[in-house]
Amino acid sequence: MKIGNATSLVTLLLGATVFSAPVFAQNTTSLKHTLVLEDLENPWDMAFLDDGTMFYTEKCKGLSVLLPSGETKALLGMGGSEGFASTADDLFCEGQAGMMGVAIDPNFANNRRIYVYSTSNMSTPHTNRLMRLEVSDDFSNVSGRTDIVDDVPYKMKASDHPFGGPGAHNGGRVRFNPGDGYLYLTTGDTHNGQVPQSPTMMGSKVLRIDTDGTAAPENTPPVGFDKRTYTYGHRNVQGIAFHPGTGTPIAAEHGPWHSDEITVLRNGGNAGWDPRPNMAGRGDCPDNYCGYSPNQMVGENRFARASWMPMTDFETYPSAMPPIWNNNGWSQGTSSAAFLEGDTWGDWDGAMVVGLMGIGFGGTPLGQRIDVLQLTDDGTEVIDVTEMTLPMEAGRFRSLVVGPDGSLYAAIDEGMIHKLTP
């Protein structure tokens, strides 16, 4: 019997082997767990209306909506997708790139607008775009696509780096700040050493714009910078949340082989990531990007790495925004952030939650989890960090969103959207 014909064995083996459902952790908190959706393909983000309607993206498929009735409708597909009300042939996925963040206009009841961030091949080099769409009254389709941001860099070619395939580091979160009403878009460095400190390339930035894509006039980037820039010098920001008391944006981003960071953003601030070669005592680096150096393919002490290629380089940029948390120096895939709100959360009311996807490299603990960060009242310091004891199996926590019912919704790459209710 050839192993290539192993499919024929499946029935036989299944008869002798019990493939049980996932074994849930025994030590759960009082959180109640509901599986909202499953069998999705890399769900990336969600956005809610007050009645519980949930828009969600799948990285390689497109945009869909789950209605309060339980019915789902596939709205806008990527190129080649089937079963969607419409498809946009320029949208594609590759590596980490694809359809990512989604946000709902605060004035949705009147303008029916939503905002979706996706990779597009409409231009060459390809880019990441923030699209504005209008949802039909019956939630059956979207129309009126307007690309309000069309120039966020995309990595076209593979490079000699870990995770070095095309499509790396796009950022991807899209959120409205209830405090100032502006739309925030987070981007990434695309494994390009020049991008983070570039005044004009819109990777490694947090953009603050209006719903037409125009820079917020209050933005104060350094002279010569694109006015859409709220902050710059980031590595790959996939999480942004706004302090419920102050409205201050707080970013969560991946570290390289060390130092995931939570950073309170300052208008015009520099996050201090500068992976250019021949900078800060470094020499040449593979493909002109020092982001994983030195010894980028081998495990090494994280603090030594942080000293050589810091996430926030205070020596070069003394006024860089300091992180308020660095995951004890580990890099475990910090991806998304939100603030819990409501009395039902008890002591966690007002706490920040951060999702980690897990990266087990070079002795780093895998770390798939949701952390609960207690901040000071002004949101500028971390008081305590607690790992949420989950009432379900952990996964690659890609997106955390607090729904209108006060529950915490968590999308994991494994294809599920969970609801956690206190």
Place this chain on the structure above:
Amino acid sequence: MKTGSIIVIWLTILLGTSQAAAQDVEVGKSLYKKNCRACHGPTAKGLASYPKLVGHPAEYLVDRLERYRAGEKFGPNTPLMAPRAKKLSDEDISNIVTFIVTTFE
């Protein structure tokens, strides 16, 4: 004879009896959960930038694991794969691959 060929032959022999195969699938399942699942997913369909394992013949999967184990550098995920593969014995590779090719579609 290459080690990969030996493993494939061994796999063939093991899979010849359902009881032994089931036992090795269980071992493979445990090894998969410990070493592979976090990146390649619970159904081996791949996650994010981690590739899918389903749809490949056993020979391919064995070859890849052996090359990573031997220290060969290929592909952008080598730094993640190599340390894990180095810990795997021929039997471990056999069990993991058996689990993958007999469990997932």
